[in-house]
Amino acid sequence: MGVSLKDIAQRAGVSLATVSNVVNGYRPVGEQTRRRVQQAIDELGYTPNLSARHLRRGRTGIIALAIPELNNPYFAELADAAIREAAGLGYTLVMESSGADRDLELLLLDGSRRHIIDGLIFSPVRITRDDVLARTGTVPLVLIGEGVYDVPHDHIAIDNVAASRVVVEHLLALGRRRIAFIGAGAGQDRQSAQLRLRGYREALAAAGLPVDAELVVATEQFGRRDGLLAMRRLLALDTPPDAVFGYNDLVAIGAVRAIGEAGRRVPEDIAVAGIDDIEEGRFSTPTLTTIAPDKEHIGRFAVQRLVALIEGAPLAPPADLHLPFRLEVRESTGPLGDRHRAVG
Amino acid sequence: MGVSLKDIAQRAGVSLATVSNVVNGYRPVGEQTRRRVQQAIDELGYTPNLSARHLRRGRTGIIALAIPELNNPYFAELADAAIREAAGLGYTLVMESSGADRDLELLLLDGSRRHIIDGLIFSPVRITRDDVLARTGTVPLVLIGEGVYDVPHDHIAIDNVAASRVVVEHLLALGRRRIAFIGAGAGQDRQSAQLRLRGYREALAAAGLPVDAELVVATEQFGRRDGLLAMRRLLALDTPPDAVFGYNDLVAIGAVRAIGEAGRRVPEDIAVAGIDDIEEGRFSTPTLTTIAPDKEHIGRFAVQRLVALIEGAPLAPPADLHLPFRLEVRESTGPLGDRHRAVG
Numbered sequence: 001m002g003v004s005l006k007d008i009a010q011r012a013g014v015s016l017a018t019v020s021n022v023v024n025g026y027r028p029v030g031e032q033t034r035r036r037v038q039q040a041i042d043e044l045g046y047t048p049n050l051s052a053r054h055l056r057r058g059r060t061g062i063i064a065l066a067i068p069e070l071n072n073p074y075f076a077e078l079a080d081a082a083i084r085e086a087a088g089l090g091y092t093l094v095m096e097s098s099g100a101d102r103d104l105e106l107l108l109l110d111g112s113r114r115h116i117i118d119g120l121i122f123s124p125v126r127i128t129r130d131d132v133l134a135r136t137g138t139v140p141l142v143l144i145g146e147g148v149y150d151v152p153h154d155h156i157a158i159d160n161v162a163a164s165r166v167v168v169e170h171l172l173a174l175g176r177r178r179i180a181f182i183g184a185g186a187g188q189d190r191q192s193a194q195l196r197l198r199g200y201r202e203a204l205a206a207a208g209l210p211v212d213a214e215l216v217v218a219t220e221q222f223g224r225r226d227g228l229l230a231m232r233r234l235l236a237l238d239t240p241p242d243a244v245f246g247y248n249d250l251v252a253i254g255a256v257r258a259i260g261e262a263g264r265r266v267p268e269d270i271a272v273a274g275i276d277d278i279e280e281g282r283f284s285t286p287t288l289t290t291i292a293p294d295k296e297h298i299g300r301f302a303v304q305r306l307v308a309l310i311e312g313a314p315l316a317p318p319a320d321l322h323l324p325f326r327l328e329v330r331e332s333t334g335p336l337g338d339r340h341r342a343v344g
Numbered sequence: 345m346g347v348s349l350k351d352i353a354q355r356a357g358v359s360l361a362t363v364s365n366v367v368n369g370y371r372p373v374g375e376q377t378r379r380r381v382q383q384a385i386d387e388l389g390y391t392p393n394l395s396a397r398h399l400r401r402g403r404t405g406i407i408a409l410a411i412p413e414l415n416n417p418y419f420a421e422l423a424d425a426a427i428r429e430a431a432g433l434g435y436t437l438v439m440e441s442s443g444a445d446r447d448l449e450l451l452l453l454d455g456s457r458r459h460i461i462d463g464l465i466f467s468p469v470r471i472t473r474d475d476v477l478a479r480t481g482t483v484p485l486v487l488i489g490e491g492v493y494d495v496p497h498d499h500i501a502i503d504n505v506a507a508s509r510v511v512v513e514h515l516l517a518l519g520r521r522r523i524a525f526i527g528a529g530a531g532q533d534r535q536s537a538q539l540r541l542r543g544y545r546e547a548l549a550a551a552g553l554p555v556d557a558e559l560v561v562a563t564e565q566f567g568r569r570d571g572l573l574a575m576r577r578l579l580a581l582d583t584p585p586d587a588v589f590g591y592n593d594l595v596a597i598g599a600v601r602a603i604g605e606a607g608r609r610v611p612e613d614i615a616v617a618g619i620d621d622i623e624e625g626r627f628s629t630p631t632l633t634t635i636a637p638d639k640e641h642i643g644r645f646a647v648q649r650l651v652a653l654i655e656g657a658p659l660a661p662p663a664d665l666h667l668p669f670r671l672e673v674r675e676s677t678g679p680l681g682d683r684h685r686a687v688g
Contacts, residue, residue: 029447038454038480060460064438070420070427071623079414083441094408094438097427103373110382116404116460136382224627257627279415283568283601285629 011040063091063306064117066108068100068125071223072250073278074295075123078144081299082121089307091118102126111137119306124148125190140309142302146192154305154318158293158325160192164199165206166327167245167273167291172207175336176243176271179204180215182230182255183222183247193222196247196275215241222247227254235262242270242336249274249281249290256284256332268337277328286331293325355384407435407650408461410452412444412469415567416594417622418639419467422488425643426465433651435462446470455481463650468492469534484653486646490536498649498662502637502669504536504619508543509550510671511589511617511635516551519680520587520615523548524559526574526599527566527591537566540591540619559585566591571598579606586614586680593618593625593634600628600676612681621672630675637669 009019014033021029022037029037065082067075079095086093094117098104105127108120119140124147132143132151143155171179181200185193201211214237219226227246234241235258246252252274256266266272266286273289274281281288301323353363358377365373366381373381409426411419423439430437438461442448449471452464463484468491476487476495487499515523525544529537545555558581563570571590578585579602590596596618600610610616610630617633618625625632645667 031450034447034450035478042480062460070423070439071417073415073417073420076414076417076420079441083414083443092440094440095414096436096438097423099427106375106378116406134379136386224623228627253624253627257629260629279568280597280624283572283597285601285604 007044008037008040011044012036059118059310060116061091062117063093063119063121063303063310064096065093065121065123066096066098067123068098070095070097072248072276073280074248074276077278078295078299081296082303085300085303086307089303091303091307093303098124098126100125106131109135109137109141111139119310121302121306122147125192140306142306142309144298144302146195148191149320152318154302154309155320156298156302156305156323157320158291158298159322160195161199161202163275163291163293163325164196164245165203166325167275167289168200168203169207170289170327170329170333171243171245171271171273172203172209174243174271174333177209178212178215178239178241179243179245180217180234180241181245181247182217182219182227182234183251184216184218190222193247200245219247219251222251224250224254224257227251228258229254231255231258232262235259235264240270243333244270244272246272246274249276249278249288252288252290252332253280253284256286256288265337266332267334271333271336273333281330286334289330289333290328291325292328294323297323351388352381352384355388356380403462403654404460405435406461407437407463407465407647407654408440409437409465409467410440410442411467412442414439414441416592416620417624418592418620421622422639422643425640426647429644429647430651433647435647435651437647442468442470444469450475453479453481453485455483463654465646465650466491469536484650486650486653488642488646490539492535493664496662498646498653499664500642500646500649500667501664502635502642503666504539505543505546507619507635507637507669508540508589509547510669511619511633512544512547513551514633514671514673514677515587515589515615515617516547516553518587518615518677521553522556522559522583522585523587523589524561524578524585525589525591526561526563526571526578527595528560528562534566537591544589563591563595566595568594568598568601571595572602573598575599575602576606579603579608584614587677588614588616590616590618593620593622593632596632596634596676597624597628600630600632609681610676611678615677615680617677625674630678633674633677634672635669636672638667641667 005016005019009016018029019037022034063086065079083093098108105124109127121142121144123145129148129151132148141153143153146157146160168179183193184197204211217230219230244255246255252272256272259266259270264270275291277290277292281290349360349363353360363381366378407430409423427437442452449468453471465486465488467489473492473495476492485497487497490501490504512523525541527537528541548555561574563574588599590599596616600616603610603614608614619635621634621636625634
């Protein structure tokens, strides 16, 4: 217990800063030096797992990013930025999956890891605003995504209604008139699905077009297979859509596959767009038109707000923070094709 | 300190098992009950973050899966299985990224989190066998992937040389003779790249074909963009390849995109195959031929071996364990096309 970083530095014959870098992992240290420090640590019986700085303040130096599904690359891409930002501020970020399970989300919300992590960045999909208001846990919390709004915590997201309107307006500007939406929530309140559906409806209404109920397809999940199966149903309609807006890029990519399997062309017969700007859609054939949220900004900003909370820095009051997005027009939403025009 | 789960059960008027489920998060508990238990916990001042069972044994109940890159879906898919297995055994699995950075890998190896995690499943790409042999950390460790072999730790992987041979033999059986390999390591010892290159060479040698050095392309990283850029170089050759074997599916998907952008067809002009069987390749156009490692098996088995180590269960000695894989033939490796035949 009495062993300090200074003791280790003396024993190893290196600077205190070097010991700190080895112990905390803030900065790479040459291997020979690292081994010398490690030897001193072992000889003196110091347990170097926790940053001394964090330890003195009763912290672990670990923050968690809890997400609904590891399989959605959107979160991996956002996490990349968050990990870099956390490392720069002296924290290690670990990722945890809630599996989009309500009970697990409630456990996370109430701080079931409160002695392991210093703070939580949380993207919930099943809990409600009331759950957050009733929270008893005290672990610093920053919310991201569309799970809940209007709560006394920082909440970072894009404006999903506005983003969806932008997508549908783009499809309308291309002359599409039967625009489908794949990924309305099925018997559950995935808030983001509701918001994106609302944007879709608003854009159609603003264009004076009706919402055709058969063009709105609910899905259980929001992956590629869900998009594929929903698109097959749309293709079986008497009058299939001439454009599809997917809840996210994965759903849209599944829809593209279904259209191709049915012998129809994207975008000549049916245009397809999604939301998230995952890398997959920049390399797919066709490349995918999408809404690009500023993931780098969201990831870094969430960490900055969380660390400020953890370290008690003066902060603006908690707020719903809308970060920018942009429409990325790619191959999947080109003009209607000749064949289609000839038939239509 | 004197507050027990029994005290909480009495105060809340529920069973000990229910309190345990709430505290440990092992099993979902109805919300009203959960709130009652939480109220008792708060009133009695019990800190319920750590499982009592783990705490009694000086454990945290957290195990980590450390991977080189979050952006490779292969690991997200493997982690899904590992998370489920860990939960079934009473552990929470968190993911940590090493960013394929040697210093970070060394820190992870030496147990920089030894008081936060009970054990580590580690997929290293930069450290060597000597690093593992020189390890001073004592956190239970299971290695996965191709980073290091022949060390006194469990090591779970597929036989990469054999897997690569299977891919190349498949391409040879389709009549392809100029088979390229994209993803040889560039000035670094990514062991898996060496093993896959070896399998490629062995298969060509067994078929009596020379290895044409201009068909082996080194890449800095192993993502879609690396595959795309490497493929552009191959397409610029006087005699481009008639087949491409990518280090992994991401590299192969980048290659497919480059071939399409150059106005050539997959598989009619150039067949493409990868390794990993990520979901993306089952929905891409064309769908991607690949080696499917049994990710479910690898993820679950790694957790089982690790938890046995943590809990001191009798174990077989540490071993290099090769798990099964299979070749998934899809659209990207169909027969040579007519146009190509006419020209060739």
